[in-house]
Amino acid sequence: MAAQFGRRLRKGAMNTTVAAVAVAALAASQGPGLVTDDSGRQSTTGTQPSADGPAEDSATGNSPYYTDLPPLESPTPSTSADPAGATDVSGDSAAGIPATVLDAYKQAAAELRSAKPGCNLPWQLLAAIGKVESGQARGGKVDANGTTIGRILGPQLNGNGFANISDTDNGAYDGDARYDRAVGPMQFIPSTWAWAGRDGNGDGRKDPNNVYDAALAAGHYLCRFGWDLSDRNDLDRAILSYNNSTEYLNTVLSWLDYYRKGTHEVPDGTGDLPDNRSDNRDDPPGGTSPSTPPAQVPGGGTKPPEPEEPGSGGPTTPPPKPPTPPQTPTDTVDHLEHAGSAELTAMAGEAFGERISARAETEAGKGVGKVRIRFTIVGVTDTTFNGGEKVAVIVTGTSGVAVAPALQAGDATGDFTVRATVVGRTIPGVAYSASVTPRAADSLARTGDAALTCPAGGEFENQVQVKATYKGAVADGVAATATLIKSADDPTANDKGPYFKDADGKAVRTLTDLKTDADGLLTLPKLYADDTAGTYLLRLTTTGGAVLTVELTVTEPASPSPSPDTPASPSPSA
Structure with missing residues (x-):
């Protein structure tokens, strides 16, 4: 379908040019920030980050990508809506995304909403990058687990028309022990996959050839550095960090806008295939097209080309030595x-x-x-x-x-x-x-000033609450200990006077494993008094050295007053 669409564009070049002029005029009337390409398609550019970083500092090593743009016409929505925010447009083949690939994008975006909610990653951005990098895994040619059928490899990054990135994985991912290649449906170079790789399908492996793993890795990659993808500048930075090209940025943004207007799933293996690549070659030197994997050999790796048989008509000319790549x-x-x-x-x-x-x-x-x-x-x-x-x-x-x-x-x-x-x-x-x-506090203070008094054998009316701070700021999650001590000079636990109760109702005079809450507050359990009156001390200490000593008073029980109905004792004279 994509090939037919490309032929229609070429056959109708004159009509497209006229349409482009009209759309460009319309774009100019709609205000700044809209860019119209040679085919009349529009994308919003905003402020562009610098695009002068080294090729190695990107997810793909700035490998070639597909430059096909979405149709001029917006997808035609039906009445059903996707719960993730996309409209069903089952009549538009260009908007179709293979079912397993689409599921991988949505699962990755859902996990990022939980892991990095401030990133605001839309799954349509993963779909746009997947379209531009591999044509949605070559139209969804994946197995039941989401692994591509045959590896999707970019060309050798050998400095011959591309970046020069020497091998970093000993050929483990790309089958090339001399130079790196972009690998898989999201086209990660091995050195980036080594730290950005994720296990998206829960099989215990991080495989760049698996669309679930690759989509989740791409999501985390785009959400690093605290970027908020709902902010246009951060969105641009994230896309450029994936492949450092302004043309790449505009191509991805075009597909992002198109997919946001509507998509639907199509069976695996039936997705539209793109036609055109940024290197403008069907077979780039030193590598294979992202849509054509090299021959596989058992145990991984790629099969080298068979050597030519020497002719019988005389001595053969030795093959020329490959050029020495420039030193990086x-x-x-x-x-x-x-x-x-x-x-x-x-x-x-x-x-x-x-x-x-x-x-x-x-x-x-x-x-x-x-x-x-x-x-x-x-x-x-x-x-x-x-x-x-x-x-x-x-x-x-x-x-x-x-x-x-x-x-x-x-x-x-x-x-x-x-x-x-x-x-x-x-x-x-x-x-x-x-x-x-550990979290620490350097100061403790009571939150109230009510007297802590109790008659012998009773319970204290007010509970002790303190606030912990560290360098003047709230100290949350700080470990603390409360002990009813013998005296200011003797911090050992007392054996009489006020006490706390444990879960069994028994008296305890030391509490450990206490922690301040999010506001730095700590409220102690209720205090009780035995039958010994006097003045006692409660000492609180925290990690970091904060200490607070609180005075407790236990009074004598009140003497019972005589009942009014009790008759008076007779006098001696009587």
Whole structure:
């Protein structure tokens, strides 16, 4: 269908040109921010981020992509509506998305709504990228688990018309042990998949050839750095980070707008196939089209071309040696160095005050710019980088320094490590030790000033409530202990006077495992008094050293007054 549509466009070039002029005039009348292409299709551009970053710093390595645009006509909706926000347009083949592929996009977007609600990722954006990258997994040629039937590989990124990215996975994902290739329905390069990969179908594997895994990975990739995709500038940045090309941005936005107007599912394997690629070649040098996988061999990898048989008419000419690719900045890196990172310590739930930085250097100690540094959090911890990721890839500046995103401590305390390595090289990395300490308070104060008094054998009318702060701010989730002590100088638990009750109603005079709430408040259980009158002390302590001592008074029980009906004793004279 896509091929027929392409032929109709070529046959009707004159009519399309006239239509483009008319649509362009209409776009100009509708205000700024609308761009009309040569076929009259419109897309909103907004403020464009810079598109001068290195090819390695993208999901696809800036591999070729399909440039086919959606039809000029909007999808024609029917009366049924999709609960995820798309309208059923069952009559429009261009709006059809293969059933398994569509399910993968919707599942990924649903998980991102829970994991990163501030990202506001629409599933239609994943569909738009999937369309442009692989034609929705070659029209939905996937098995029942969502894995593509045959691998979808981009061309070798060997510097010959494309980026130059040496092999980073020993051919594990792309079958090429010399250069990287974009892999799978969302076209991840292996070095990006190594940290961005996800298990989207719950089979315990992270496979870039599986549409569920790839869609979820793409969603997390687009939602990193705290981007809000409902904001146009963040949306542009996210798409450009996937493939750093303004044309790519506009193509994805065109399909995003089209899918938002309506889609429907079609059977797997029957989706429309795109015709045109950004490299304008049917068979690019050094690789295969994303729609044609190389021959497979048992155990993975690709089958090399068969050598030609030597002729019988004389000596053969040896094949020419392949050209030596130009040296990249990454090739010149000899080692990594710490770049002034201070001691890394933060309280649970707080952001780390210092950021990790590493410097890529040559053998002579000169900093190397435009090198990708991968920072990975290692160890049992729920600390993440800002944005919720455990891995961040940062490109070094002109001085050779890459600064990792800020670390955000979780609730788990203890030590962990952050390791920095050079993407695309096997040179030793550098490690940074970090620690998360328990939540703390440096001040405690009662929230009320009512006297805490009780007659012997009774219960205190008022409960003790305190508020914890740390450096003047609310200290939530701070561990505390309450003890009825013997004296100001003797903090051991008293054996008489006021007491708390445990679950069995028995007297206890020390409470542990207490924690302040989200507002830093802690309300103690009710206090009771035994039959010993006197003045007693309740001491509260917290992690971080906050201490508060509260005075409790137990009075003598009131003497019973004589009843009015009791007769008076007779006098001695009587």
